[in-house]
Amino acid sequence: MNYTATHQLEQPELEADIYYMSAQEGGRHSAVRNGYSGQFFYSGQNWDATQQFLDKAICNPGEAVLVYLQTASPVCHVGHLFVGQEFEIREGGRTVGKGKITKILREDFNYWDGATFLKSLDKNIAPYSSDDDLHVLRVDLERWLNKTEILEDVQFEMTGNLECMMIIRCKLVDQSLQPKKVANKMIECWQEKLAQANQFYKIKWHNDTFILIFATWHSMFLTGQIIRLSLTSSPSQFFHLPPSKSTQNLS
16 A cells, blocks of 8 residues: 555655654644654754655554654754654654654765764865965855855854864844844855865754854865854854864964
């Protein structure tokens, strides 16, 4: 029987097993049907995601179902997810299901951070380190961030740590801009103007402050963060790794 006929996702991003809790366990009193859009909750945040059931058309409370998931804001999940990761399905503040990711279908969703990037990098690719190379990079980064026309007051800090070599702080020209528009504009600028031949990125939110974490490489590599500060934010609020004995002095 084709269980997916009633609802098929256009671009499924994840495969997962989900157990829907019974009413006695604090879950739903009624069944969940193919196409259900519960809140996809992980790492302390709720996200909208639609489900496509793969092995049944209806899942009763107290049963499990294999699903595809497609998120409403995919850019927010790039670089954050891994096979075996646990999550919850919520309705408001109530947990109605518990799940585990079984496959990553959208490749750029795979988890990465500075440490995993360095481990996977070809040992022949060295970091940007000379004053001339870094100066050219800083000029390009500042120019293109200003050309977004939504950012200003671009400031740079070299950390001395290969996992996050450069921190770039900037402020919004217009504080009334919607966060999603700001995020999309910054990511567009990163991908089209700033990244080299190869690149990773991921985004994080800290209250109303947006952080784009990046790694980019070709013959040399650069890692860092672009932090869009709010009016009330202070640079001292944000943590970055201090230089260690094993890292190269890049300042």
